[in-house]
Amino acid sequence: MSDADHCDIPADPVANLAKIRDALDKAMAHNNGVSPPITITAVSKKHGPDRILPLLEAGHRDFGENRVQEALGKWPALKARYGDVELRLIGPLQSNKVRDAVGLFDVIETVDRPKIARLLAEEMRLQNRRVALLVQVNTGEEPQKAGMAPGDVDAFINLCKDQYGLTIDGLMCIPPADQAPAPHFALLAKIAARNGLETLSMGMSADYETAVQLGATHIRVGTQLFGARPDSP
Numbered sequence: 475m476s477d478a479d480h481c482d483i484p485a486d487p488v489a490n491l492a493k494i495r496d497a498l499d500k501a502m503a504h505n506n507g508v509s510p511p512i513t514i515t516a517v518s519k520k521h522g523p524d525r526i527l528p529l530l531e532a533g534h535r536d537f538g539e540n541r542v543q544e545a546l547g548k549w550p551a552l553k554a555r556y557g558d559v560e561l562r563l564i565g566p567l568q569s570n571k572v573r574d575a576v577g578l579f580d581v582i583e584t585v586d587r588p589k590i591a592r593l594l595a596e597e598m599r600l601q602n603r604r605v606a607l608l609v610q611v612n613t614g615e616e617p618q619k620a621g622m623a624p625g626d627v628d629a630f631i632n633l634c635k636d637q638y639g640l641t642i643d644g645l646m647c648i649p650p651a652d653q654a655p656a657p658h659f660a661l662l663a664k665i666a667a668r669n670g671l672e673t674l675s676m677g678m679s680a681d682y683e684t685a686v687q688l689g690a691t692h693i694r695v696g697t698q699l700f701g702a703r704p705d706s707p
């Protein structure tokens with residue numbers, strides 16, 4: 475087999491998951507021996523069931539998708555087979571997708587405005603289904619990026635609770651691509667601490683070690699698990 479053939483072999487997600495766990499253990503070794511469990515969300519966007527199944531068979535249950543429509547195409551069947559899957563929405567939620575999202579996802583990490591909070595509360599009541607919620611914070615205050623501005627988060631969390639009866643479990647962020655991520659992770663941890671929130675979803679393939687050193691409880695890993703994503707879903 476030539477080297478070129480070798481490149482075409484798809485990455486082995488189960489082996490990669492073990493490597494990521496090792497890297498996490500190393501990254502956490504400096505935290506005075508105090509290592510809360512880190513959830514590795516396998517970001518399966520653009521990958522088909524053939525790539526996802528080996529991880530499910532190996533017992534992995536935490537997955538993330540960034541588009542409701544795409545997730546609807548593959549996850550209902552997989553969830554029927556593996557009942558305890560925890561599926562997390564990590565991409566922007568449009569109001570016309572709230573019903574589907576509440577029906578399919580177990581966690582929505584991208585709550586970022588009052589209208590979505592109101593619709594989520596209504597839909598959870600209608601479907602009699604509780605979905606865990608994180609607020610996405612636009613730590614870099616990038617105009618093109620989803621998420622709530624850091625200065626507005628405290629008031630928004632209170633609004634969710636007082637106005638809509640929603641419990642917010644934590645925060646999520648995607649740091650600007652062209653900046654060092656650490657200050658963004660630290661900012662997210664600070665906002666979470668002052669609001670008494672425990673779940674911190676931060677860190678992706680390139681920076682999850684930094685994220686766990688700054689308090690991440692959940693990391694979202696796609697490329698390092700599955701290899702490069704195909705161009706289309």
Ligand SMILES: *Cc1c(COP(=O)(O)O)cnc(C)c1O
Pocket residue numbers: 517519540564565648678679680694695696697698
């Ligand atoms: C795609 C995606 C990831 C995974 O990114 P990788 O760099 O492939 O690990 C994580 N978080 C969000 C919000 C994503 O959209």
